[in-house]
Amino acid sequence: MNTVTDAVQEIPDKELLFRHNQGDEHAFSELVKRHHARLWAVAIRVLGDQEEAADALQDAFLSAFRGAHRFRGEAMVSTWLHRIVVNACHDRLRRRMVRPAVPTEDNTLDILSNERGGPAPDPTGRSDTSLDVHAALEYLPVEQRLALVLVDMLGYRVEDAARILEIAPGTVKSRCARGRARLLPYLAHLRNPGDSPDVPSPKGGGRRS
Amino acid sequence: MTSHVDPETLALFAEGELRDKDREQEVRAWLAESEEARAQLAELREVSQILASAPVPPMPEGLIDRIDEALRTEAKKHPVPSRPTVAPLAPPDQDTKVRPLHRPRGPARWMPFLVAAAAAVFVLGAGTAVVSGLFTAPETTGSGTVLAPPPAPSPQAALPYRLAVVSSGTDYTADDLVSQGASVLDRSALSDFGESTEESESLVPRTDEAIPAEVTSCTEALSGAYGTPTLVDIASYEGQPAWIMFFPATSGTGAEGYAIRVVEPGCAEEGDPDSAVVDTAILHSQQ
Numbered sequence: 001m002n003t004v005t006d007a008v009q010e011i012p013d014k015e016l017l018f019r020h021n022q023g024d025e026h027a028f029s030e031l032v033k034r035h036h037a038r039l040w041a042v043a044i045r046v047l048g049d050q051e052e053a054a055d056a057l058q059d060a061f062l063s064a065f066r067g068a069h070r071f072r073g074e075a076m077v078s079t080w081l082h083r084i085v086v087n088a089c090h091d092r093l094r095r096r097m098v099r100p101a102v103p104t105e106d107n108t109l110d111i112l113s114n115e116r117g118g119p120a121p122d123p124t125g126r127s128d129t130s131l132d133v134h135a136a137l138e139y140l141p142v143e144q145r146l147a148l149v150l151v152d153m154l155g156y157r158v159e160d161a162a163r164i165l166e167i168a169p170g171t172v173k174s175r176c177a178r179g180r181a182r183l184l185p186y187l188a189h190l191r192n193p194g195d196s197p198d199v200p201s202p203k204g205g206g207r208r209s
Numbered sequence: 210m211t212s213h214v215d216p217e218t219l220a221l222f223a224e225g226e227l228r229d230k231d232r233e234q235e236v237r238a239w240l241a242e243s244e245e246a247r248a249q250l251a252e253l254r255e256v257s258q259i260l261a262s263a264p265v266p267p268m269p270e271g272l273i274d275r276i277d278e279a280l281r282t283e284a285k286k287h288p289v290p291s292r293p294t295v296a297p298l299a300p301p302d303q304d305t306k307v308r309p310l311h312r313p314r315g316p317a318r319w320m321p322f323l324v325a326a327a328a329a330v331f332v333l334g335a336g337t338a339v340v341s342g343l344f345t346a347p348e349t350t351g352s353g354t355v356l357a358p359p360p361a362p363s364p365q366a367a368l369p370y371r372l373a374v375v376s377s378g379t380d381y382t383a384d385d386l387v388s389q390g391a392s393v394l395d396r397s398a399l400s401d402f403g404e405s406t407e408e409s410e411s412l413v414p415r416t417d418e419a420i421p422a423e424v425t426s427c428t429e430a431l432s433g434a435y436g437t438p439t440l441v442d443i444a445s446y447e448g449q450p451a452w453i454m455f456f457p458a459t460s461g462t463g464a465e466g467y468a469i470r471v472v473e474p475g476c477a478e479e480g481d482p483d484s485a486v487v488d489t490a491i492l493h494s495q496q
Contacts, residue, residue, distance in 0.1 A: 037268070044266050050269055058275065058276050061280065065280055090489070129264070133263040166487075167488075170226060174221060174226040177224040178221070180216075181220040181253065183260075
């Protein structure tokens with residue numbers, strides 16, 4: 001099987017996927033090689049937990065491998081892979097969701113903000129931006145978290161995030177905006193370490209229209 | 210007199226997503242006159258910067274090898290990927306008892322359809338040889354088979370399951386999806402979910418015959434990705450006709466919830482049923 005050779009770098013993603021569907025055993029691992037780093041970044045950012053992110057990434061690649069024939073040519077392979085990873089993460093978050101740590105509604109959030117003196121304490125005592133940011137993200141509804149991870153954390157263009165999430169660009173923007181507003185109090189200490197933890201609730205209740 | 214603008218309004222304003230012109234004008238005025246407002250806007254920008262500056266934790270050692278290995282194993286199991294498997298999905302964690310169908314993986318997911326096909330085959334006397342052929346047959350069997358609801362699923366293949374379909378008349382919105390969903394769930398008295406049914410009239414699920422076939426096809430098309438909904442509300446979302454589906458989710462601690470998915474009607478006709486899901490929300494039991 002010499003279909004994948006040294007010239008592999010020049011083969012477009014779509015062609016690789018096509019070859020995979022034709023039974024080329026190496027084509028898919030080339031896709032993994034090309035995309036795993038960015039997809040890892042998505043998974044670890046969304047899930048926060050290394051082990052879970054690793055599992056999600058593996059699940060996602062397996063589903064892409066199995067479902068390659070379902071790829072619709074009009075999307076980019078990279079967008080399609082991202083979407084599968086996001087779905088795998090989403091699924092894990094959903095299962096996690098019923099734990100009280102992840103609020104989805106305002107009242108839950110209010111309870112949490114009353115209980116807390118800062119974002120979830122880090123049991124290891126290690127505290128760096130990455131951990132704090134992750135702890136803060138836990139306070140966001142999943143949809144907002146996904147939008148913020150793609151746009152703010154990983155720097156994807158709104159249009160690209162919209163394609164990955166299959167929502168309108170305007171929806172991406174408003175989810176990002178709402179997410180940022182909610183995160184405001186939880187990230188305050190990263191801006192100014194001396195800040196009082198006694199911050200106001202992240203939203204003023206003006207959301208319902 | 211712009212008394213106060215909350216951070217969310219300000220954040221939406223900054224994205225140009227404040228859809229109300231008057232409100233936009235108000236925020237603009239407030240920003241012009243208030244130091245505090247400008248400071249808050251700056252803080253919001255900083256949120257993005259802080260998020261962008263958080264380093265991505267490195268990929269665990271050996272993960273790529275592990276994935277390669279998993280893909281090799283998968284390739285051995287199904288040498289030619291030919292079946293339209295519905296979607297990505299990890300097998301449920303052992304501590305997640307998601308209620309719907311058992312989905313062991315691979316062909317088993319198609320059991321109901323295959324059982325239906327088998328029934329037909331047996332009439333012809335062709336027996337299991339033909340049935341097993343179906344597992345590997347390329348797409349020539351067509352998706353028509355897939356869309357037809359199995360008339361008599363075998364007891365092995367499907368759990369006793371009944372889809373409740375209501376038409377609540379709700380126009381769901383992105384912002385209120387959770388509370389609207391909770392209310393509809395309550396009123397359909399489907400579950401243990403919040404017992405307050407005082408002021409609202411209850412919703413009577415349709416009889417089996419009155420459930421549109423498209424709804425059934427759609428839930429089946431989505432089941433690979435999300436399991437099976439317990440309730441579907443034929444309603445609208447942001448003014449557009451939509452099917453609001455409630456998928457049960459249960460945690461290890463026994464707390465129950467629902468994943469609410471807003472689906473465009475006719476999702477089964479699309480190549481990728483997932484793409485018909487336009488919004489998702491999670492509903493906790495302890496509201």
